[in-house]
Amino acid sequence: MATEAEPRTGPAGRAAIAQRHLRLDRWWLAPAATVVGLLAFVVYATWRAFANADYYAAPYVSPFYSPCLAESCADMRDGPNWPLFGDWWGLSPALIFLALPLGFRLTCYYYRKAYYRSFWASPPACAVAEPHKAYSGETRFPLILNNSHRYFFYAAAVVALILTYDTVLTFRDSDYAWGHMGLGTLLFTVNIALVWAYTLSCHSCRHIMGGKLKSFSKHPIRYRAWTLVSRLNGHHMGLAWASLASLALSDLYVYLLATDAFTDPRLF
Amino acid sequence: MTDTSTSYDAHLRVWRGDAGSGGLEDFTVQVNEGEVILDVIHRLQATEAPDLAVRWNCKAGKCGSCGAEIDGRPRLMCMTRMSLFAQDATITITPLRTFPVVRDLVTDVGFNYTKAREIPAFVPPEGVAPGEYRMRQEDVERSQEFRKCIECFLCQDVCHVVRDHEENKQAFAGPRFLMRMAELDMHPLDDAEAQGLDRRRAVTEDHGLGYCNITKCCTEVCPESIKITDNALIPMKERAADRSYDPLVWLGNKIRRRRE
Numbered sequence: 001m002a003t004e005a006e007p008r009t010g011p012a013g014r015a016a017i018a019q020r021h022l023r024l025d026r027w028w029l030a031p032a033a034t035v036v037g038l039l040a041f042v043v044y045a046t047w048r049a050f051a052n053a054d055y056y057a058a059p060y061v062s063p064f065y066s067p068c069l070a071e072s073c074a075d076m077r078d079g080p081n082w083p084l085f086g087d088w089w090g091l092s093p094a095l096i097f098l099a100l101p102l103g104f105r106l107t108c109y110y111y112r113k114a115y116y117r118s119f120w121a122s123p124p125a126c127a128v129a130e131p132h133k134a135y136s137g138e139t140r141f142p143l144i145l146n147n148s149h150r151y152f153f154y155a156a157a158v159v160a161l162i163l164t165y166d167t168v169l170t171f172r173d174s175d176y177a178w179g180h181m182g183l184g185t186l187l188f189t190v191n192i193a194l195v196w197a198y199t200l201s202c203h204s205c206r207h208i209m210g211g212k213l214k215s216f217s218k219h220p221i222r223y224r225a226w227t228l229v230s231r232l233n234g235h236h237m238g239l240a241w242a243s244l245a246s247l248a249l250s251d252l253y254v255y256l257l258a259t260d261a262f263t264d265p266r267l268f
Numbered sequence: 269m270t271d272t273s274t275s276y277d278a279h280l281r282v283w284r285g286d287a288g289s290g291g292l293e294d295f296t297v298q299v300n301e302g303e304v305i306l307d308v309i310h311r312l313q314a315t316e317a318p319d320l321a322v323r324w325n326c327k328a329g330k331c332g333s334c335g336a337e338i339d340g341r342p343r344l345m346c347m348t349r350m351s352l353f354a355q356d357a358t359i360t361i362t363p364l365r366t367f368p369v370v371r372d373l374v375t376d377v378g379f380n381y382t383k384a385r386e387i388p389a390f391v392p393p394e395g396v397a398p399g400e401y402r403m404r405q406e407d408v409e410r411s412q413e414f415r416k417c418i419e420c421f422l423c424q425d426v427c428h429v430v431r432d433h434e435e436n437k438q439a440f441a442g443p444r445f446l447m448r449m450a451e452l453d454m455h456p457l458d459d460a461e462a463q464g465l466d467r468r469r470a471v472t473e474d475h476g477l478g479y480c481n482i483t484k485c486c487t488e489v490c491p492e493s494i495k496i497t498d499n500a501l502i503p504m505k506e507r508a509a510d511r512s513y514d515p516l517v518w519l520g521n522k523i524r525r526r527r528e
Contacts, residue, residue, distance in 0.1 A: 012434045013287040013368030013376075022340030022360050109482055109502050116481045123428040126485035127340050127365075135433045139478035147505070147513035203498070207506035215456035217404035233498065 020129040027125035031118035038114065041244055045098075048251055052092035057257035057264070059172040060184045063191065064251050067162050069096045077176050079169060080162055097159070104156035107149040109203045110240045150204035160192070160199050167192040173266065182264040187253055191246040198243040201232035274301040276355045278308060283362040284320070286371045292360065299350050305361065306334055306345040309373075321372035329491055332420030336373050337362045342422040342489045364425040379430075379437060380421050383445045388470070390452055391460040407456045413499060414451040416492040417444065423486035423496060429479045440476035443486035443496050449475060450500035453507060468511045471504050480505070 021027075048055075048064050055062040056074040065073070067080040071087035085096060105111050116122050123130040138146050167188045173180040199205070210226025213219055232239070256262035278299045281292045297312050306324055313320050325331040327346045334345040339353075339360050353359055367375035392398070424442040425431065441449075452458050453467040460467055471477045482505070486496045494500075 014365060015283055015363045015369040015375075016285065016290050017283065017362055017365065022337065022362060024339050112481065113483050116483050122481065123432065123483060123485070126426050126483075126488050127337065127342060127431075130428055130432050132432075135429060135436065135479070137429060137479035137481050139476070143481075144478065144513075147509045150506070150509060203502045204506060207503060211503050212507060212510060214454065214458075216406040216410065217456070223406055 021125075021127055023125070023128060027128055031121075031124050034114045034118035037241070037244075038118070041248060044248055044252075048255070049094040049098055050092050052094070054255050054258035055094070055251075057254050058174045059169050059176065060188065060250075060254045060257065060264075061166050061169075062251040062254040063163055063166070063195075063247050064094045064098065066166050067097060067159075068093045080166060100152065100155040101159050104149075104152035104199075104202075105240070105244075107146045107152055108240065109149070110237045112146060149202075150208065153199070153202055153204040153208075156199050156202075160195050163195060164192050174264075181267040183267070184253055184257070184264050185267070187246075187250055191243075191250045194239060194243040194246045197232060198236070198239040200229060201236045201239050203233065203236070205229055206233050275299060278350065278353075278355070279358040280308065280312065281358055281360040282309075282312070282317075282320070282373070284317075284372050285369070287369055290369070292362075294358075299355075303350050304346055305336075305338060305343075305348040305350065305359070308350060309345060309361070321370070321374045323374045330418055332418035332491075335364055335420045335422050335425065337364060337425075342426045344420060344422070344491050347491055364421070366425045366427075366431045367421075377421050377424075380419070380424055380442070380444065383441045384448070386441065386475070387445050387448050387452075388460065388465055388467070390455065390458055391463050391465065393457050393459040394462070396457070401457055403456060410454055411451045413494055414447050416494055417447065418492060419444065420491060422489045422491065426485045426489045427480075428483070428485065429476075429481075436476070436479060440479045443480070443501060446471065446475060446477055446480065446504060447494070447496050447500040449477075450504045453504065466511070468504075468507045472508045472512055477501070477504055477508055 045064065048062070052072075055065040056076050056079070058077070059079075061068070061076050061079050067082055068074070068076070069082055070085045070089040070093040071083045072089065073081055073083065073093050075081065085093075089096065117124060121130050122132060122135065138144055167185075170185040170188045171181060172178050173182070206226060206229045209229045210216065210219065210222035213222060213226075216223040216226070253262075257264055275298055277296050280295045280297055282295060284290055284293050295312055295316055297308050297315070299308055306322075306327060309320070309322050313322070322334070322336075322345075324334040324346065326333070329344055329347040332344070335342060336345050337343070338345070338348055340362075342364065345361075361373065363369050363373045364375045364377075367377050367379060370376050421444065424444050427443055429440050430437050430442060449467055449471045452460070453471075458467075480501055482497055482502060484497045486501075487494070487498070490496060
């Protein structure tokens, strides 16, 4: 029997263990992968949102630029052109409304877990000590604002409706004739399915559908809705990543078409 | 009779000491096929370290007594199979870090009992005697999940709010007791509100729900696979948002107060 005694005491009578953690597995892998994934999206989305160019290639409009609320928007026939902000808005029109889907994801319960763990190391992984001296969680400004998630949910649902409209418009060809499909139509259809699945699987949606009830048996329809949303909610993390990737891919697809780097293969 | 044909010697590092001092000690202990960590700890007690303190009871993952940290992860010793680890690995076993150590692997989990007493109990509905309660299956199922809790306190141990910040123990009830609040608030027969007890407000103001940043470690370590975060803590955060963070409710209250 070998001994490695440390004549120390832990805080408040706890066992004296000097190491920040004793985990031997690769606990750092998940937060590291999250940092890489989210940073990649942030860098790409920032570039595209500020670019103010190459966001429309008939009949496709980038989801980053829809709805387009400034006078300076490209003319998108029957598309989401609603110049509510008039001609005084000089910046990229994507910057007007992106705060809503961004706010929805920033306050999302899954993304909160992801960035608290990976960016703020609070904690970096279970049973791995965090580096901060004090912790007040979501009791104070600014993190208390994360409680506004449900209001962003309402806004995100409206944005998802607009993106659904954009997806319907993709069943046209580049001359705006209806009844056609291209590879982009498929991509946009998958994207909107994922965006809706992510939006509806949200914990706030689950609460609104029936989670807030005290008695399910008195509200059978809402109980049914809650059951369905709960089933989707079990895949919330996967849907968060899949919809993030599909949004970026849809935008990239429009960018490639708009810059003539690629031609949309027409199915019919 | 134990079949020793597949036995091997395992290397253990066990924390030994008390609140005054302590450290990791190395041992080599025989392991037989199918054994769990608790079996090996018992063999260690029977051979090299008869004074090793360890708390245990049912050996079936139901009493919640034998919680410890194995290679840094909170687990029940009786439910952790030795086959999880490579035979040549050194397995480190330490007491639960969040609670004061009594001796060796035994900690004082009194903090949890203090918190349990602070949770307002179920309020029976007026005019319904015990034995006359009737609930539909869908209502029972919801809180049934929370009733699976064996009170091993691994979730309390792993929660960084108190694990890394001793000073938060005063304000924060911990996942197990926030889940208890959720269970009561979701109980269709709980009449607390009629008696003037607003659980949705109390969970934030008195039990520190706001400290939880939903990083899901409580769910990860739960030996009963209770979805503590998704089914209890987040729903309570949403219920608290109904009360405290809804701007329309806030505005309504402001106007009403002014009128009064």
